[in-house]
Amino acid sequence: MSAALATLNRINPARWTVTVWRDLALKLTFPALGLALFLGFWHLGAQQINTSLGTFPGPAEVYSQWTNLVDEHRQEKAREAEFYQRQQERNAQRLAADPNAEVRWRDFNGRPTFFSQIRTSLWTVMAGFGLATVIAIPAGIIIGLNQNVYRAVNPIIQVFKPVSPLAWLPLVTLVVSAVYVSDDPMFSRSFLVSMITVTLCSLWPTLINTTVGVNSVSKDLLNVSQVLRLNWFTHVRRIIIPSAIPMMFTGLRLSLGIAWMVLIAAEMLAQNPGLGKFVWDEFQNGSSDSLGRICVAVLVIGFIGYLLDRAMLALQGWVNWDKTAVMR
Amino acid sequence: MSNTHLELSQVSIDFPTPSGPFRALNKVNLKIDQGEFVSLIGHSGCGKSTVLNIVAGLHQATEGGILLDGREVNEPGPERAVVFQNHSLLPWLTTYQNVELAVKQVFRGQKSRREMREWIEYNLDLVHMTHALDKRPDEISGGMKQRVGIARALAMQPKVLLMDEPFGALDALTRAHLQDSLMEIQAQLGNTVIMITHDVDEAVLLSDRIVMMTNGPAATIGEVLDVNLSRPRNRIALADDTDYNHLRSQVLTFLYEKQRKVEPINPKKANEQQKKAEVA
Numbered sequence: 298m299s300a301a302l303a304t305l306n307r308i309n310p311a312r313w314t315v316t317v318w319r320d321l322a323l324k325l326t327f328p329a330l331g332l333a334l335f336l337g338f339w340h341l342g343a344q345q346i347n348t349s350l351g352t353f354p355g356p357a358e359v360y361s362q363w364t365n366l367v368d369e370h371r372q373e374k375a376r377e378a379e380f381y382q383r384q385q386e387r388n389a390q391r392l393a394a395d396p397n398a399e400v401r402w403r404d405f406n407g408r409p410t411f412f413s414q415i416r417t418s419l420w421t422v423m424a425g426f427g428l429a430t431v432i433a434i435p436a437g438i439i440i441g442l443n444q445n446v447y448r449a450v451n452p453i454i455q456v457f458k459p460v461s462p463l464a465w466l467p468l469v470t471l472v473v474s475a476v477y478v479s480d481d482p483m484f485s486r487s488f489l490v491s492m493i494t495v496t497l498c499s500l501w502p503t504l505i506n507t508t509v510g511v512n513s514v515s516k517d518l519l520n521v522s523q524v525l526r527l528n529w530f531t532h533v534r535r536i537i538i539p540s541a542i543p544m545m546f547t548g549l550r551l552s553l554g555i556a557w558m559v560l561i562a563a564e565m566l567a568q569n570p571g572l573g574k575f576v577w578d579e580f581q582n583g584s585s586d587s588l589g590r591i592c593v594a595v596l597v598i599g600f601i602g603y604l605l606d607r608a609m610l611a612l613q614g615w616v617n618w619d620k621t622a623v624m625r
Numbered sequence: 626m627s628n629t630h631l632e633l634s635q636v637s638i639d640f641p642t643p644s645g646p647f648r649a650l651n652k653v654n655l656k657i658d659q660g661e662f663v664s665l666i667g668h669s670g671c672g673k674s675t676v677l678n679i680v681a682g683l684h685q686a687t688e689g690g691i692l693l694d695g696r697e698v699n700e701p702g703p704e705r706a707v708v709f710q711n712h713s714l715l716p717w718l719t720t721y722q723n724v725e726l727a728v729k730q731v732f733r734g735q736k737s738r739r740e741m742r743e744w745i746e747y748n749l750d751l752v753h754m755t756h757a758l759d760k761r762p763d764e765i766s767g768g769m770k771q772r773v774g775i776a777r778a779l780a781m782q783p784k785v786l787l788m789d790e791p792f793g794a795l796d797a798l799t800r801a802h803l804q805d806s807l808m809e810i811q812a813q814l815g816n817t818v819i820m821i822t823h824d825v826d827e828a829v830l831l832s833d834r835i836v837m838m839t840n841g842p843a844a845t846i847g848e849v850l851d852v853n854l855s856r857p858r859n860r861i862a863l864a865d866d867t868d869y870n871h872l873r874s875q876v877l878t879f880l881y882e883k884q885r886k887v888e889p890i891n892p893k894k895a896n897e898q899q900k901k902a903e904v905a
Binding site for chain 2 (some may be wrong): 515517518520521522524525526527529535536539542618620
């Protein structure tokens with residue numbers, strides 16, 4: 298009750314003191330100042346750069362491209378709705394004329410818009426990152442629990458960790474083409490190639506941090522576990538995993554950041570219809586709008602990356618028992 | 626002999642070092658009766674904790690062994706519950722859950738869910754911690770954490786309660802409170818207790834016997850002092866008691882005259898001096 302009252306007091310402007318206002322002003326002024334300076338330099342700098350596709354786009358140009366992309370998406374959505382409506386009416390008419398008529402229901406086959414590409418990218422990165430997590434956390438626990446397993450596996454991890462996604466991609470492409478042969482594929486190959494490349498590159502931070510977290514469980518807690526004679530499963534569940542959770546999340550955040558970065562490169566080369574393909578297509582397209590549209594993509598990629606990191610942080614705050622942990 | 630509950634027989638331990646095994650403990654012999662409160666006292670580094678860890682089963686004796694009710698023990702178990710110096714509560718569990726983890730582990734299949742809850746609350750009540758059942762360790766003070774640690778150990782219904790400098794990290798007032806609590810609990814439950822301490826007053830106040838250890842390497846039991854003060858004991862009344870002060874001075878004499886530990890202030894210099902002395 299008193300906590301609720303305290304919150305109420307904090308959000309009630311009538312009770313704000315001068316200090317609170319000054320604090321708020323400081324918190325808002327400097328980010329705004331930084332942003333303004335950045336936009337100013339961008340605007341002035343862009344005019345000086347002449348590319349084969351015209352001058353480099355400034356903030357205004359990029360903003361207008363953003364509205365264009367939004368409009369295109371709306372138009373495409375409208376077309377899709379019309380298509381399905383037409384199809385429905387047509388089929389209804391045919392069924393009315395002849396109840397036994399064979400009607401065909403087709404999917405709308407429109408161009409992927411910028412926003413559907415964002416959705417594809419998010420889905421791909423989540424699938425790749427999810428797979429990496431599902432592999433890395435159990436593996437990290439097992440490696441961290443046993444010093445000999447750690448000695449055996451560590452050199453391999455250290456060698457594979459720095460490999461660039463661009464080096465993995467041809468191998469993954471060939472292997473997926475050879476192994477994933479299906480007449481009615483559940484996933485497109487480009488999706489699988491991008492996803493597996495993301496997995497291969499984003500596996501390592503989670504794996505290493507989980508290992509370290511498991512390895513550095515306090516000796517006292519291990520003694521408690523021994524005195525209580527906890528069995529292996531309970532020991533891992535009640536002692537090891539909670540101890541390692543802060544380190545695990547450090548790894549998961551790094552992994553998600555890497556996954557998102559790798560994804561764009563992977564999509565470019567694998568032609569998965571996501572943001573990477575969008576950038577690549579605009580680059581190949583080479584119209585006077587392309588640079589502006591690529592700039593929009595860059596900003597959106599950055600913003601989504603930021604949101605993903607915040608989401609991970611929120612998840613950490615929710616799962617982690619140590620609420621006093623500083624999170625930034 | 627018939628009364629012997631716990632027996633340490635010729636317990637020695639070697640720790641491997643690059644320059645060969647290092648003998649930390651040499652032939653420790655001790656018999657402890659049911660319900661006896663025994664303190665181990667000695668200078669730091671003399672192997673008190675090692676003795677306790679061997680009894681707990683966390684270390685293995687190189688020679689000799691431990692008999693509990695006539696059976697050899699060589700692995701850890703809840704019948705020899707340990708109260709660790711720095712509480713060792715699981716920081717992600719509440720007070721109640723910390724004790725619950727132990728109770729569930731020890732009494733699985735023996736107590737119903739309700740009995741377990743009552744048992745957990747009973748033990749937390751013994752240490753006066755029922756007001757903080759849902760608090761996490763980082764939300765309560767150091768003394769409270771140690772109380773919960775004691776409750777957790779008591780809740781295992783151990784045959785022997787092992788305490789490794791349980792109050793060493795606490796301030797003097799909190800320590801006195803906890804000592805009083807411990808004496809109360811001991812009067813009520815009559816546990817067999819081995820407690821490590823480096824506090825002479827604590828040893829005399831709480832113990833039935835004080836086991837004084839020589840300095841390492843190859844530390845062993847130097848003297849054993851019986852404390853025949855009547856219980857319940859009151860720290861204020863005892864402060865002027867001649868028997869108490871006599872016992873106290875006996876421990877002090879052992880520690881600071883017979884087993885005086887000379888720690889060089891500058892170890893490097895001291896080593897050089899020692900070498901010079903050897904050469905001369």
